[in-house]
Amino acid sequence: MTTPRRRATVACLALATATGVLTPVAAQAATDPTAVVFYPNPVQSGGDETLSDDKDRDSAAFAAAYRTVTLTDLDGSGTLTGRYVRVKSETGKAAQAADGAFPAWHRDSDQFEQVMGYYWVTTAQRYIQSLGFGSRLRPVNQRQIELRINQYGGDNSFFREDKANITLGKGGVDDAEDGEVIVHEYGHSVQDGQVTGFGTTLESGAIGEAFGDYLAVAVTSWKTGTPAKTPEACVADWDSVSYTSSAPHCLRRLDGTKHYPEDVVGEVHADGEIWSSALYDIRSRLGDRAAGTIIIDAQFDFAKDTTFRAAAEATVAAAQRHGGATAADAVRAAFASRGLL
Ligand SMILES: [Ca+2]
Ligand SMILES: [Ca+2]
Numbered sequence: 001m002t003t004p005r006r007r008a009t010v011a012c013l014a015l016a017t018a019t020g021v022l023t024p025v026a027a028q029a030a031t032d033p034t035a036v037v038f039y040p041n042p043v044q045s046g047g048d049e050t051l052s053d054d055k056d057r058d059s060a061a062f063a064a065a066y067r068t069v070t071l072t073d074l075d076g077s078g079t080l081t082g083r084y085v086r087v088k089s090e091t092g093k094a095a096q097a098a099d100g101a102f103p104a105w106h107r108d109s110d111q112f113e114q115v116m117g118y119y120w121v122t123t124a125q126r127y128i129q130s131l132g133f134g135s136r137l138r139p140v141n142q143r144q145i146e147l148r149i150n151q152y153g154g155d156n157s158f159f160r161e162d163k164a165n166i167t168l169g170k171g172g173v174d175d176a177e178d179g180e181v182i183v184h185e186y187g188h189s190v191q192d193g194q195v196t197g198f199g200t201t202l203e204s205g206a207i208g209e210a211f212g213d214y215l216a217v218a219v220t221s222w223k224t225g226t227p228a229k230t231p232e233a234c235v236a237d238w239d240s241v242s243y244t245s246s247a248p249h250c251l252r253r254l255d256g257t258k259h260y261p262e263d264v265v266g267e268v269h270a271d272g273e274i275w276s277s278a279l280y281d282i283r284s285r286l287g288d289r290a291a292g293t294i295i296i297d298a299q300f301d302f303a304k305d306t307t308f309r310a311a312a313e314a315t316v317a318a319a320q321r322h323g324g325a326t327a328a329d330a331v332r333a334a335f336a337s338r339g340l341l
């Protein structure tokens with residue numbers, strides 16, 4: 001199927017959903033294969049903070065965490081190659097669909113991580129489109145990125161400078177076993193898609209990490225519902241069990257109390273918690289849809305070496321455009337309470 005036709009099908013699907021006319025959806029859905037994923041990770045879905053990696057072993061403790069989903073936007077080749085992502089694995093055989101389904105791989109199979117990468121990147125792009133980007137608003141990162149799974153992950157220097165694409169490593173819990181880690185990494189791709197090479201300084205780099213964390217939570221709550229068994233503000237509940245000792249296990253959180261400038265430590269992930277808590281506050285004030293629209297649209301106006309203050313001002317301006325004075329006041333207040341404005 002050619003690219004233009006797939007684009008037309010997606011547009012029909014959105015229209016059909018809005019109007020209740022289901023014929024084009026049924027025709028498309030019949031061709032979309034199923035696959036098994038974590039939704040978004042076994043700690044968040046099941047609430048068991050004692051789960052451990054156990055050297056990538058599958059066990060009954062994970063049984064309830066597996067979920068059958070439909071993979072959309074594939075190119076029909078039977079591989080994990082689609083409109084927004086193509087998956088390459090350097091640690092195992094490439095996943096291949098048969099008879100309209102990908103086999104029900106579990107976490108001890110390399111192909112499980114490949115499916116996870118495909119599903120959560122595509123879901124993140126669909127979330128962004130659900131806000132109106134690519135229809136009533138300009139498209140955001142609607143390109144096919146490459147997602148690699150290898151032994152090195154972020155330590156692979158060859159990919160470190162390539163912000164469009166994603167490399168997921170296998171240290172501790174395999175990174176791609178946690179949908180929030182995948183979406184965090186896709187956040188970097190999104191920002192690079194909006195502003196090429198974004199994140200060249202400490203503050204802009206911190207904004208990059210913060211947005212990835214925010215997107216991880218927004219996308220997974222959108223798809224799987226607000227977590228009932230773990231704090232929503234907790235990022236990467238599952239990947240983090242291998243490097244945190246206290247429960248709830250979180251790589252980082254969106255609801256911290258860090259304040260600018262006295263809590264700056266000079267490390268992008270840690271300092272990102274100042275920015276991400278402002279974003280999460282905006283979301284709680286305005287709701288996910290308005291907040292996501294404002295936060296993402298504002299990023300088009302960020303310089304690649306932006307300061308916190310300039311980016312905060314651009315976000316207030318986006319709020320004014322999308323929601324008028326009420327929204328602008330809410331965004332200003334969220335940044336001001338963290339010392340960012
Ligand atoms: Ca695994
Ligand atoms: Ca890991």
Ligand SMILES: [Ca+2]
Pocket residue numbers: 044180227230231232233234235236237
């Ligand atoms: Ca989480």
Ligand SMILES: [Zn+2]
Pocket residue numbers: 184185188208209212
């Ligand atoms: Zn990151």
